[in-house]
Amino acid sequence: MSRFDFVRADLYNQVDSRSDYNKVGDMKLLLRSHSFVALCVFALAITAGVSAIESLDSTTTQFLPLVAVATRRAEFESVVFTGVGEDEHAFTDIQPLDETRLILVRQSGIIQIAAADGTIAATPFLDITDRVAYDSAERGLYELAFHPNYAQNGFLYVAYAHTNAVTSQKTMRISRFTRSASNPDTGDAASEMILLTIPQRNNRHQSGSLAFGPLDGYLYISVGDDNQPETAQQGSVLTGKLLRIDVDSAEPYTIPPDNPFVDDPDVLDEIWALGVRNPWGIDFNPANGDLYIADVGDLTSEELNFQPGTAAGGANYGWPCYEGYEPHDATACAPDAELTAPIYAYGHADGRCAITGGYVYHGQSFPAWFGAYLFADFCTGDLFTVQRSGGQWQVRWRGTIPWLTTTLGYDYVGEPYAGAFVNGVVYKLLPTSAATAQSPSTK
Ligand SMILES: [Ca+2]
Numbered sequence: 001m002s003r004f005d006f007v008r009a010d011l012y013n014q015v016d017s018r019s020d021y022n023k024v025g026d027m028k029l030l031l032r033s034h035s036f037v038a039l040c041v042f043a044l045a046i047t048a049g050v051s052a053i054e055s056l057d058s059t060t061t062q063f064l065p066l067v068a069v070a071t072r073r074a075e076f077e078s079v080v081f082t083g084v085g086e087d088e089h090a091f092t093d094i095q096p097l098d099e100t101r102l103i104l105v106r107q108s109g110i111i112q113i114a115a116a117d118g119t120i121a122a123t124p125f126l127d128i129t130d131r132v133a134y135d136s137a138e139r140g141l142y143e144l145a146f147h148p149n150y151a152q153n154g155f156l157y158v159a160y161a162h163t164n165a166v167t168s169q170k171t172m173r174i175s176r177f178t179r180s181a182s183n184p185d186t187g188d189a190a191s192e193m194i195l196l197t198i199p200q201r202n203n204r205h206q207s208g209s210l211a212f213g214p215l216d217g218y219l220y221i222s223v224g225d226d227n228q229p230e231t232a233q234q235g236s237v238l239t240g241k242l243l244r245i246d247v248d249s250a251e252p253y254t255i256p257p258d259n260p261f262v263d264d265p266d267v268l269d270e271i272w273a274l275g276v277r278n279p280w281g282i283d284f285n286p287a288n289g290d291l292y293i294a295d296v297g298d299l300t301s302e303e304l305n306f307q308p309g310t311a312a313g314g315a316n317y318g319w320p321c322y323e324g325y326e327p328h329d330a331t332a333c334a335p336d337a338e339l340t341a342p343i344y345a346y347g348h349a350d351g352r353c354a355i356t357g358g359y360v361y362h363g364q365s366f367p368a369w370f371g372a373y374l375f376a377d378f379c380t381g382d383l384f385t386v387q388r389s390g391g392q393w394q395v396r397w398r399g400t401i402p403w404l405t406t407t408l409g410y411d412y413v414g415e416p417y418a419g420a421f422v423n424g425v426v427y428k429l430l431p432t433s434a435a436t437a438q439s440p441s442t443k
């Protein structure tokens with residue numbers, strides 16, 4: 001019996017064929033070239049799809065259709081926090097710099113500092129636009145991870161797309177930068193130490209999410225399949241994988257001795273997990289080391305994968321053998337028993353198109369969300385929480401972010417923000433009852 005036999009087939013009854021909008025890159029390209037027309041068509045597509053969808057309750061593990069969402073009360077309001085019209089480049093990461101300030105990573109290659117009132121500092125924290133290959137679709141600067149001991153060593157890590165000026169070879173780089181000795185509010189652009197250079201052939205599915213394991217201190221890196229799905233099952237390349245490296249024992253890095261494939265000559269030692277497509281966000285629960293992997297799907301399914309904090313690595317999340325719970329391409333696949341199914345997947349009904357990963361909420365403004373993982377859909381902006389209760393995963397709709405959601409982030413006390421695509425806005429999410437009385441500038 002397949003591990004995928006528990007699939008709730010009804011999830012896929014909702015899948016439709018409005019797949020012109022079903023991938024982040026497609027949507028971005030479309031918006032860049034035909035933004036107004038695309039949005040109008042998109043709105044019509046949503047409207048047209050609603051009537052065919054049955055009503056569902058949010059306490060089930062299915063998504064609420066938009067018609068039902070509209071009748072429910074959103075738990076938050078999205079207050080414009082910063083950046084309206086200043087710069088249309090997408091946000092790819094939001095996280096605290098310190099108690100009062102946020103770090104905002106932009107796909108174009110600039111990392112900025114936002115003050116508590118939303119003001120963006122005139123001097124960027126780091127500007128590496130000179131080496132980031134930004135194509136306004138999927139290539140660019142992805143995520144940033146501060147070293148757990150950043151306060152002492154000043155090390156930060158980024159993932160970005162690069163194109164060699166002479167050979168035109170495309171790569172994804174994982175690099176370390178060091179805080180400036182003269183200005184602690186800046187990174188030193190000349191301090192780059194390249195850890196990994198991963199060859200890429202295409203412009204799609206680069207991923208580039210970074211996170212330090214809260215239990216082991218190792219750096220985890222997601223690498224997309226580079227639009228070569230078969231590579232996700234190949235141990236000889238790093239695309240379509242999660243990697244795990246030790247950045248502390250020697251430069252540029254070493255292999256943790258307990259990595260799952262160090263004794264397997266057929267699988268590269270950096271590999272921690274296989275079978276991912278385009279993880280748009282890997283994030284640990286800092287309380288217990290649980291790992292959430294939001295993996296953007298192809299035509300049918302957006303999936304959320306999970307690894308308990310006690311896991312020893314080596315999981316195979318199944319792409320391209322499966323997309324979500326559906327068989328996709330069985331060529332050169334491991335047996336089903338060796339694959340790990342997602343904890344949740346959703347189709348593209350109601351205009352949803354691509355999962356945007358978030359983080360495990362530990363703030364105070366939304367008590368009902370505490371300990372739950374937040375994620376959103378890129379196209380609709382619907383925000384959901386997922387949490388295990390009584391051994392079952394429960395997904396709940398919490399509200400809708402008003403613009404295409406490229407990233408979810410948080411401040412020093414864990415309160416949520418959402419980065420938008422192309423309109424240069426970061427939203428702060430405030431409880432509905434408080435949002436009208438409280439703006440970020442008065443907080
Ligand atoms: Ca090996």
Ligand SMILES: [Ca+2]
Nearest residue numbers: 317318319324
């Ligand atoms: Ca999968």
